[in-house]
Structures are given as C-alpha cells and as structure tokens.
Amino acid sequence: MLTKKQNDVLMFIRQRIRQGLPPTIREIADEFRFGSTGTVRDYLKALVKKGFIALCEKKSRAIELTEKAMLNIPILGRVPAGVPVLAVENVEDYFNVDKLFSQKDDLFFLRVHGDSMIGAGIMPDDLVLVKKQSCAQDRDIVVCRVDEEEITVKILRNRENRFFLEPANKNYSIIPLNEHSQIVGKVITAIRRYI
Amino acid sequence: MLTKKQNDVLMFIRQRIRQGLPPTIREIADEFRFGSTGTVRDYLKALVKKGFIALCEKKSRAIELTEKAMLNIPILGRVPAGVPVLAVENVEDYFNVDKLFSQKDDLFFLRVHGDSMIGAGIMPDDLVLVKKQSCAQDRDIVVCRVDEEEITVKILRNRENRFFLEPANKNYSIIPLNEHSQIVGKVITAIRRYI
DNA sequence: ATTTGTACCACACAAATGTGTGGTATGTCA
C-alpha cells in the first residue's frame, strides 16, 4: 500500500507526534534533504489519499494520524487462531486515558495492604483508584474508616437498611457499620503494575 | 503555587497536547478571549518561571509539559487513625498517567477471558496492558499463542531450560511450550474498571 | 514608598509556515 519512502515519511511524522510536536513541512524537508517544500506536500497528499494522515488547512504542524496509523492503545478482545494479534478485526475498543482519569481532584490512589479482598482480585500492593464520596450502594467496593482506625477496603452490603463491610476472604469477618465509621470513597478502578 | 487562571491556561494547554497538537499563542488568546498576544505571553512566562512548561524559541506551538505539569494522582500508603485521608503525610508517591501511556507504540490492551489466572488476581474481563516482545523470563506473566490456537494469558515457567505455561488456577493444567507456540508479549499492568 | 507579581491591552515587525503555480524525469498499466 505504502511505498518505502512514503512509509519513512510517515514513521518520521509519527515519531515527532509521539515526542509531542508534529513537524512542519520544512522540518520534514530538512530531515529527508528535500530541496523543496513541494516534494513534502506530494508525500503528504499521498498519505492523505491513502488514509494514514489528516491535515488541517492553514494550521501549522496540523498533521493528525488516523486510526489506521493507530494513535490510541487498542484493546483486543478474543483473538482467533491464525490471525495476527494486532489485526484490525481484533480491536474491541480503544483505551481512552482522558476518559478514565479526568482531571478532577477528587480522585486518589490507595495502596492496598493485606489480603482481605483477594477473592475480588484485589491483591496486596495493588493500587485502587478511589473517587471521594461519603455514600455508596450495595455491592460497591468502598474505602472506609472504621471505628476511627486505619483505612480499609471492603465490599459495602445493605441488608434491610443496615450496612455492613464484607471482606472477600473467608479468613476475615463481616463488620457492621456504626456511627464511628465513615465511607471515604468508592473504588472505581484497580491497577496492578508488574514492572 | 499557581493562580486559578494560570491553572486554567495550563489545563487548556495540557488538553490540546493530549489531543496531539499544542496550541499557538493566538489560539490560547482566542480560547480565553484575550485581546492581545502579550497577555498570553505573560501567562506562558509565569508557567515557565514556575516550572510547569518549557518553550522552544521561534518554533510554532513548541510548548512542552514538564513532569511537574503532567497529571499526577496521589498514591496513599497506610493512612493512620485520626489523620485526614488526603493529608500530605499520607502521600506515598504520585501516579503519573502521562508517563505510563507515553510509550504507546508497542503496547496494547487485551481483555481477559476465562478464570485461569484468578489466583494471580487477574479476573475475567480485566484489561491487561501488554508490551509486545517475543521473549520473557521465568515468572513473567505472558501473553502467548499456543499451538496456533487462540491467545492465552499465563505465567511463564523456566525449569531446566524447558518452558511451561502455568495457570493460576488448580482447575487448569500446565502447558509445555513447543515450536507451535509463540510468546506475544509480557503483561506489565492489569486494570479493572468497576464503572 | 518601592518593588514585585498578576492581569490585562495595542501595535508593529520579522520570521516561520502553508499555499500556489509552474517544471523535469521515471515507471506502470490498460
């Protein structure tokens, strides 16, 4: 689909975009030792025509990569036999960083201590992303301060309007919520880093 | 440290950079209905002085975010009794969202199917962030194509230079790696969204 | 009382940058 040179130009543009600043036409010309800006525009036109980039007229550096050139991190669903892993048909969605981590300041991470939530897949040293709120619903995973003690992560349970904190580990017991306890927030994401 | 307005300008710049194209001085002026480019330069100067951005002279749109300005969500460690949750002394580290997703190129997410890794806290429907690589080490959690079948997530085991794929669930059995199997990548992060 | 920082404005200028119109040469495909 793309010629070698066209691919080289696309790779250069991608690299610059990844570094945070798309190149100008003359910067591309300099990189490839082209004597004319017209040459660059021939390449850009070809890349637009083939669907790898989009240009915004009259704006400097306004080169965008299309989905074809892959800007977001793809989320793959089931990957059938024989199909290359990153093939387009496997892409279930794209992971939108901005959606998950909106720049609101009522979010914080909490490092999990202990194994009381291990049955829910929350392991010691995991990070849980917590949205600050003082109320929550049945089955929400909440961060709670119990008896003015340390902070704990548990499953909130509502049984006939009485609230309990339920661990996801049979070695721990259920704690009823009382007036000395306070919900700090609700767990909206759990993250574990292996490196 | 930053005034409300300075923060607003910084957030606008951040948003534009995330979208792939930093703004020009006049685009910032338009956004905030400033009548003069000089006003914008006052803001940029202030942001440079306070260490949130860096500028490259004579280049259009050349605004870079410093580490200080990247989206940092506080990570809390142990929160002792009586101390407000988000107090400074609880902050163990900052989770730098921009940094985690900056490499982009050889990363993809895979949605996990099945419960074969449940013992390692990787549940069905979790997203695992995978770095593409064809080799891995003992105990790494890897994404692998076995017998040219579907993709699977398992623990890689090296016993006397023989490689095995080990599930984290006793209902599944250990699979020896053979010439029809291929490591696709290494799991570097696991993410579970509750909303 | 003076300095410093914040928060704006006006206008001009030079450089950077995209655009337009031409050109040459080579090869492929129908």
Added chain:
DNA sequence: TGACATACCACACATTTGTGTGGTACAAAT
C-alpha cells in the same frame, strides 16, 4: 499511445505565528 502515480525541484506569495516594545490597573509584600 495516453493516463496516472511516484519522486523530485524552483520560486513567489499570503497568512500564521512568535517577538519586541510599549502601556494601564490592582494588590501584596518589603
């Protein structure tokens, strides 16, 4: 043959864009 894509170049032009030099007003700190 003709049409088309690729791969370059030259040069002029208009707009965009960063820069420079001024200004006003207000508030807080020294």
